[in-house]
Amino acid sequence: MNLKNQVEWALHCCAVMCSLPDGRFLSTKALSEFHGVPKEYLSKALQSLSRAGLVETTPGAAGGYRLARSPAAVSFLDIVEAVEGRKSTFLCANIRANNPCRPRGHCDDGPCPIARVMWQADEAWRRSLASVSLHDLSGELARTVPGDVLARSQNWLLDRAG
């Protein structure tokens, strides 16, 4: 019951893409070196984001990624689901149907009450993630990270991207 580390990487990549000037892209290479993670594997996470329509890509030299929408329109849930998938955490095998005392054809329709509780918790998790956008995160970062570190990071990335 762990989220994959690609989720963390994708979130950090989206975070640095928030303050990307128009017309610029961040390459996988720059992002991987900036975060200290393997380039080829990080590429998988970015491809997931691309498949989900959260980021745009440009092929070729000076290519790379940038956000496809405004930071305020991208929630944590969007990113987590892009990487992790949209299926529920709890998989109901409907084992109540194995009850030897259950008449045939009974309990086959309608969700299992136990599954319903688990799915409600899943919903709460998703709601919480959906309530925070990349814009909110940017604000939080601007408040907690010294301005010079932010600016230097920005320049460091732009130096290495098209």
Added chain:
Amino acid sequence: MNLKNQVEWALHCCAVMCSLPDGRFLSTKALSEFHGVPKEYLSKALQSLSRAGLVETTPGAAGGYRLARSPAAVSFLDIVEAVEGRKSTFLCANIRANNPCRPRGHCDDGPCPIARVMWQADEAWRRSLASVSLHDLSGELARTVPGDVLARSQNWLLDRAG
């Protein structure tokens, strides 16, 4: 990012233990046959519940499991955490520390803002699970499952347990 199927089994086992008369125990064998799951493996889930103090055991013949507390005092979260563990679903590797522009010793204290959002969602998930008790589940079952099926299941289990 899936909960193990043992979670589902443990929840169903706890559900049937709710209406167990005082002084009686349900054996692993009975529980496994009732739910149609492998006995030896279900035993692992029950052992997890036992380790967490949610159920009591009696060794020997006519032995088995019963709830250690009243159904109202056992939440879904208790059961899920007993089987799945108590650690968060999001593991923060603190990759922001790899930022080449970050001055040494900076950002090392205080949680990563991204991790904080993920942990808040985790908290929401846990709160949702903690808000439903086995007592609530029993009520829901009594409302949705026909009384004769409940009674017959009860007797079926008691016939096979001490």
Added chain:
DNA sequence: GGAACCCTACTCGGATACGGCGTGTCCGAGTGGCTTCGG
């Protein structure tokens, strides 16, 4: 008839095997920008 004994059924923990998936790497196809070469 009562007590001691054995047998059985169960819990509990460890050991083991297998498969799937997360993790990580490598490679080839496609594409766009830059450099270089030729007219």
Added chain:
DNA sequence: CCGAAGCCACTCGGACACGCCGTATCCGAGTAGGGTTCC
């Protein structure tokens, strides 16, 4: 001097290897109750 061809860097997708963990099974130690046997 200018256009075209080649080169390079990057994206994207697939293939592959490795290791961990969830799944599943088996076995032995310990224990309590019931049946059996012996006094």
